[in-house]
Amino acid sequence: MTRLLLIGPPGAGKGTQAVRLAESYGIPAISTGDIFRSNVKNETELGAKAKAFMDAGDNVPDSLTNALIRDRLAESDCESGFLLDGYPRTTDQVRDLDEFLASHGTALDVVIELVADPDVVVERLRKRADDQGRSDDDESVVRHRLDVYASQTAPLVDVYDGRGVLVKIDALGEIDDVTVRITEALAGRGIALPDHSAR
Numbered sequence: 001m002t003r004l005l006l007i008g009p010p011g012a013g014k015g016t017q018a019v020r021l022a023e024s025y026g027i028p029a030i031s032t033g034d035i036f037r038s039n040v041k042n043e044t045e046l047g048a049k050a051k052a053f054m055d056a057g058d059n060v061p062d063s064l065t066n067a068l069i070r071d072r073l074a075e076s077d078c079e080s081g082f083l084l085d086g087y088p089r090t091t092d093q094v095r096d097l098d099e100f101l102a103s104h105g106t107a108l109d110v111v112i113e114l115v116a117d118p119d120v121v122v123e124r125l126r127k128r129a130d131d132q133g134r135s136d137d138d139e140s141v142v143r144h145r146l147d148v149y150a151s152q153t154a155p156l157v158d159v160y161d162g163r164g165v166l167v168k169i170d171a172l173g174e175i176d177d178v179t180v181r182i183t184e185a186l187a188g189r190g191i192a193l194p195d196h197s198a199r
């Protein structure tokens with residue numbers, strides 16, 4: 001069982017690393033942002049509720065997000081563990097996740113903080129806006145998302161640090177190098193790559 005969380009500002013590369021780590025550790029990557037985006041795309045009821053918050057760069061209300069994650073974590077593929085990307089991002093979400101995991105007799109094993117300079121992430125998101133056209137990558141929305149991260153999510157890092165489960169990873173440089181840094185940090189915490197994995 002490997003239960004991981006990736007935390008860091010927008011543009012730090014959480015999604016990119018989450019896909020790679022999920023593959024190499026054989027656990028599902030669960031991104032609340034991706035789940036919301038696919039709901040918006042498929043015009044579901046949840047998507048309709050979430051869209052305005054996302055377009056403005058605000059957090060979707062905790063009531064919607066917590067319920068969604070509880071359902072997702074209850075699915076059978078999470079029995080071998082999971083990697084959360086973008087959840088929890090408020091103290092209320094931490095409380096809800098703690099309660100859910102405790103009710104199953106578990107907790108997060110390691111919280112990986114991707115540390116990146118704000119100027120760098122703004123530049124990365126500017127590029128992504130050109131490449132992918134994500135509606136929340138518009139410059140003024142990006143700045144607001146960084147503010148929301150600083151005020152609502154950054155404090156969670158201290159919470160997890162206080163529990164002794166935090167590792168800080170430099171998110172600058174080559175994608176492969178960042179993956180190696182994370183893998184080494186996890187190994188240092190006793191979380192080894194499965195034997196069949198390429199690295």
Ligand code: ADP
Nearest residue numbers: 010011032033053054058059060065086087089
């Ligand atoms: P990023 O981390 O780059 O901002 P995400 O894909 O994680 O991108 O999130 C995009 C948007 O989805 C957020 O700005 C927010 O509106 C919504 N969202 C994602 N995860 C959560 C969450 N845990 N709680 C509330 N809103 C969320």
